[in-house]
Amino acid sequence: MTSALALSVTDLAVARGGIPVLEGLSFDIAPGQALILRGPNGIGKTTLLRTVAGLQPALKGKIGLDREAMAYAAHADGLKSTLTVEENLTFWSSVFGTGSIEPALEGFNLAHLRGRAGGSLSAGQKRRLGLARLLVTGRPVWVLDEPTVSLDVASVALFAQAVRGHLAGGGMALIATHIDLGLDEAEILDVGPFKAKPPENDHFDEVFL
Numbered sequence: 456m457t458s459a460l461a462l463s464v465t466d467l468a469v470a471r472g473g474i475p476v477l478e479g480l481s482f483d484i485a486p487g488q489a490l491i492l493r494g495p496n497g498i499g500k501t502t503l504l505r506t507v508a509g510l511q512p513a514l515k516g517k518i519g520l521d522r523e524a525m526a527y528a529a530h531a532d533g534l535k536s537t538l539t540v541e542e543n544l545t546f547w548s549s550v551f552g553t554g555s556i557e558p559a560l561e562g563f564n565l566a567h568l569r570g571r572a573g574g575s576l577s578a579g580q581k582r583r584l585g586l587a588r589l590l591v592t593g594r595p596v597w598v599l600d601e602p603t604v605s606l607d608v609a610s611v612a613l614f615a616q617a618v619r620g621h622l623a624g625g626g627m628a629l630i631a632t633h634i635d636l637g638l639d640e641a642e643i644l645d646v647g648p649f650k651a652k653p654p655e656n657d658h659f660d661e662v663f664l
């Protein structure tokens with residue numbers, strides 16, 4: 456872990472394609488805590504996660520930890536299809552300067568697939584590899600967009616266990632999900648009320664002229 460500081464987000468506004476989608480968001484995630492984002496399709500959860508992870512600029516507001524604290528996982532997992540499962544994890548481990556990949560292989564039931572090319576994995580196995588990557592980043596904040604897509608029930612349980620292990624080690628997690636992860640200890644934030652209002656018309660009177 457590179458940081459034991461809390462993640463404080465203050466008065467954040469985020470935009471997609473130049474259009475504000477969420478605004479006025481403030482939350483804190485303390486070490487050992489997970490926050491689950493809820494809200495209907497298209498409200499802006501992915502946009503919020505990408506902004507918190509430092510992949511796009513905020514319109515407004517403050518994110519209290521820098522992007523080096525974040526490990527982001529979404530649909531495109533950055534998996535190299537010609538490398539084996541083991542080589543993918545070893546590559547990420549060397550990029551992030553962390554140690555053994557064995558806990559990641561074990562944690563996501565990938566040990567028996569270690570010699571298989573990434574490109575030959577099933578959708579759920581690819582997703583498990585993408586999530587196993589989180590374990591080798593050594594980063595304190597996991598920022599996860601629909602992490603359980605394609606996962607079977609047993610793999611969802613493995614995922615929940617990995618998150619719990621991360622939290623127990625002082626890590627933090629910010630997760631957008633539509634399903635129940637069984638992480639009853641997590642806080643929930645419904646982003647619905649933070650939907651950005653349409654910009655005010657500066658020339659309101661002119662509309663009626």
Ligand SMILES: Nc1ncnc2c1ncn2[C@@H]1O[C@H](COP(=O)(O)OP(=O)(O)OP(=O)(O)O)[C@@H](O)[C@H]1O
Pocket residue numbers: 471472473476494495496497498499500501502503
């Ligand atoms: N490239 C784009 N340009 C403009 N608007 C976009 C673009 N991509 C997405 N949007 C819009 O931005 C809004 C926020 O999208 P976002 O993906 O953040 O929502 P979400 O809450 O993650 O949705 P879901 O639950 O369906 O994953 C949506 O209304 C979406 O249609």
